[in-house]
Amino acid sequence: MRNERTTEEVALGIRRRVFEHSMRNNGGYLSQACSAGEQLAWLYNEELKLGAPTLPMIPKPFEGVPSPSNPDYHTGAGYNGPATPEFDRLFIAPAHYALVAYATLIEVGRMAPEGLEMFNKDGSSVEMIGAEHSPGMEVHNGTLGIGLSTGAGLAYGRKRRGEAGRTWVFMSDGEVQEGQTWEAVQAAAHHGIDNLYAIMDVNDQQCDGAMSSVMEVGDIKTKFQNFGAACIEIDGHDLTAMRDAVKEKHDGKPLIILARTNPFHTMSILEERFPRLHYVRFKSEDERARMNVSIAADLGVEPVDYSH
Amino acid sequence: MVEMVSRPYAKAFESFAAGNPDILCLSADLTSSCEVDGFRDRHPDQFISLGMAEQNMMSFAGGLGLAGYRPFIHTFGVFMYRRPYDQLMASIAYPRRKVRLMGFLPGITTPGGMTHQSIEDISVMRSIPNMTILETGDATEVESICEAADSIDGPVWCRVLRGSVPRLFDTPIKVGEMRELSSGDDILVVTSGICTEEAMRARSALAKAGLSIRHLHLHTIKPFDSKALLDHIGSVKHGVITLENHVTEGGIGSLVAETMADAGVGKRLIRLGLKDTYAHGGSRPYLMRYYGLDALALVRGIEDLTGQQFGITENDLDSARVEDVHSLVKAEAL
Numbered sequence: 001m002r003n004e005r006t007t008e009e010v011a012l013g014i015r016r017r018v019f020e021h022s023m024r025n026n027g028g029y030l031s032q033a034c035s036a037g038e039q040l041a042w043l044y045n046e047e048l049k050l051g052a053p054t055l056p057m058i059p060k061p062f063e064g065v066p067s068p069s070n071p072d073y074h075t076g077a078g079y080n081g082p083a084t085p086e087f088d089r090l091f092i093a094p095a096h097y098a099l100v101a102y103a104t105l106i107e108v109g110r111m112a113p114e115g116l117e118m119f120n121k122d123g124s125s126v127e128m129i130g131a132e133h134s135p136g137m138e139v140h141n142g143t144l145g146i147g148l149s150t151g152a153g154l155a156y157g158r159k160r161r162g163e164a165g166r167t168w169v170f171m172s173d174g175e176v177q178e179g180q181t182w183e184a185v186q187a188a189a190h191h192g193i194d195n196l197y198a199i200m201d202v203n204d205q206q207c208d209g210a211m212s213s214v215m216e217v218g219d220i221k222t223k224f225q226n227f228g229a230a231c232i233e234i235d236g237h238d239l240t241a242m243r244d245a246v247k248e249k250h251d252g253k254p255l256i257i258l259a260r261t262n263p264f265h266t267m268s269i270l271e272e273r274f275p276r277l278h279y280v281r282f283k284s285e286d287e288r289a290r291m292n293v294s295i296a297a298d299l300g301v302e303p304v305d306y307s308h
Numbered sequence: 309m310v311e312m313v314s315r316p317y318a319k320a321f322e323s324f325a326a327g328n329p330d331i332l333c334l335s336a337d338l339t340s341s342c343e344v345d346g347f348r349d350r351h352p353d354q355f356i357s358l359g360m361a362e363q364n365m366m367s368f369a370g371g372l373g374l375a376g377y378r379p380f381i382h383t384f385g386v387f388m389y390r391r392p393y394d395q396l397m398a399s400i401a402y403p404r405r406k407v408r409l410m411g412f413l414p415g416i417t418t419p420g421g422m423t424h425q426s427i428e429d430i431s432v433m434r435s436i437p438n439m440t441i442l443e444t445g446d447a448t449e450v451e452s453i454c455e456a457a458d459s460i461d462g463p464v465w466c467r468v469l470r471g472s473v474p475r476l477f478d479t480p481i482k483v484g485e486m487r488e489l490s491s492g493d494d495i496l497v498v499t500s501g502i503c504t505e506e507a508m509r510a511r512s513a514l515a516k517a518g519l520s521i522r523h524l525h526l527h528t529i530k531p532f533d534s535k536a537l538l539d540h541i542g543s544v545k546h547g548v549i550t551l552e553n554h555v556t557e558g559g560i561g562s563l564v565a566e567t568m569a570d571a572g573v574g575k576r577l578i579r580l581g582l583k584d585t586y587a588h589g590g591s592r593p594y595l596m597r598y599y600g601l602d603a604l605a606l607v608r609g610i611e612d613l614t615g616q617q618f619g620i621t622e623n624d625l626d627s628a629r630v631e632d633v634h635s636l637v638k639a640e641a642l
């Protein structure tokens with residue numbers, strides 16, 4: 001399934017939706033739309049080979065957690081199409097990027113816009129921290145650092161079964177502080193899991209602020225290579241660079257694309273809050289109003305009428 | 309109207325720790341979410357940023373303990389025992405390091421879903437030798453948690469409330485004791501954490517229905533004063549009911565059950581809490597209703613225990629507090 005719109009248009013659409021949502025709700029994971037807009041747009045609009053969605057455009061309400069008494073339980077993976085051998089799979093490892101991921105599903109026609117209105121509402125499956133029953137999610141990743149390992153296991157299993165589809169993991173840079181990320185790369189390299197792909201939003205920020213002030217991680221490209229992955233670093237807002245990066249040969253190794261990004265890209269006023277952009281809640285009505293006007297102008301839309 | 313206290317932990321930790329050279333504040337990239345951002349900014353020499361790397365943080369804290377420090381670890385409760393359980397055991401619990409484990413967002417107090425909700429931590433901690441367990445149920449307990457935890461010669465697991473917290477009590481935590489909130493003789497209600505406020509919401513409706521309730525609030529879960537509990541059980545006619553923000557396996561319901569079984573008490577016990585289930589994301593009142601942790605669930609449990617119907621509905625209960633998801637007292641919306 002391919003979208004007729006350009007990936008630039010999809011990225012802009014994602015940002016407009018996340019912006020509108022954050023304005024109406026007086027806050028949200030807004031800066032992740034700035035940094036990751038191109039990456040998720042590119043994955044869904046161009047790179048991933050996905051079938052048509054198997055779940056309803058308007059998400060169903062929450063239908064219970066997995067348990068023996070809930071035999072109809074299913075995940076939200078159906079928004080990415082069927083899990084058949086020829087298709088790719090995607091995990092959103094940092095589950096707080098869910099808002100951006102949901103906006104992406106809408107922009108590429110996999111979920112209805114109503115889905116975003118259900119975000120973080122009681123009884124809804126469209127959870128703030130993407131749960132495995134949330135649209136587009138297949139596993140729980142809210143505890144950061146487990147996504148790449150699960151991806152490696154799935155990729156290994158699919159390779160063993162001779163499946164053509166690739167396994168992709170969208171990652172955040174905070175995850176490199178977790179030891180498990182390195183264990184995952186080590187295992188993927190050791191077992192030659194080259195059908196495993198990751199693209200990481202390297203926005204240099206985490207909850208407490210700049211990564212360098214919280215816990216320096218150094219030259220992660222060299223570190224990934226030393227752990228046995230093929231690793232390429234690109235400008236994460238440059239789609240041509242992204243398209244080229246994935247062509248890198250990586251026989252017997254997982255491919256990790258480090259997308260260096262700017263956490264206020266396309267929303268210049270957010271720089272005022274730099275480097276504390278992990279969760280943007282407007283500090284006053286005045287700030288909310290100023291940001292509304294400024295970001296709307298940057299994104300080429302009318303300011304959001306959030307009064308009702 | 310109950311008094312609401314804004315960010316009680318922030319102030320309490322700072323006034324307790326500032327200037328005490330043996331106390332260090334550790335954080336794993338959730339500094340403002342755990343209300344120690346002000347402390348970090350004003351007392352940087354006592355603050356250690358360890359990044360989002362909890363396994364290392366636990367053993368690192370063990371090492372600090374070996375050097376004679378008393379580290380206070382700050383992160384969401386789940387991130388302090390699920391992944392780094394082995395480190396918690398080997399580096400902290402076994403050698404009885406004086407590490408104070410400040411676990412935020414206990415149980416379903418967060419809309420973050422399964423990965424953010426510590427629903428089985430008490431069960432886990434109860435089974436760890438050398439561990440002390442404290443749980444806060446109001447602002448006064450949050451204000452006294454640092455002192456209480458630091459009085460223990462060994463590791464301490466604390467369930468800490470954050471943000472806007474109601475004040476229900478006027479005396480600090482006295483480790484090892486329990487609070488007797490009412491002294492009736494029909495039924496014993498035992499609660500902890502945020503469930504105590506729920507039980508208080510049902511108080512007047514139950515009194516109107518003619519029931520005499522004895523209500524105990526537990527802030528100290530381990531060590532536990534079994535004798536005091538048994539005395540209270542002996543003072544009621546019908547039986548005991550527990551309500552907790554935790555799975556019923558291994559939490560305070562189990563604690564009461566074990567105490568009763570050990571002493572051969574033949575009264576009925578009903579344990580309310582998460583019934584062998586994970587939870588999902590949603591607001592606190594919604595989740596408390598959905599999983600049966602609220603005042604109404606307690607009333608239904610009491611009806612079951614007494615075999616009577618009281619006709620009590622939501623309207624008869626004191627109103628629930630509705631939290632503002634986007635309140636400025638929280639760093640994010642979790």
Ligand SMILES: Cc1ncc(C[n+]2csc(CCOP(=O)(O)OP(=O)(O)O)c2C)c(N)n1
Nearest residue numbers: 094142143144172173174205206207278337
């Ligand atoms: C194991 C674990 N520890 C802590 C957290 C809390 N947490 C959620 S997001 C986050 C910051 C991680 O950095 P990153 O994903 O790069 O954040 P962003 O770029 O979106 O600010 C933290 C510490 C978590 N979800 N999981």
Ligand SMILES: [Mg+2]
Nearest residue numbers: 173174203205
């Ligand atoms: Mg980041």
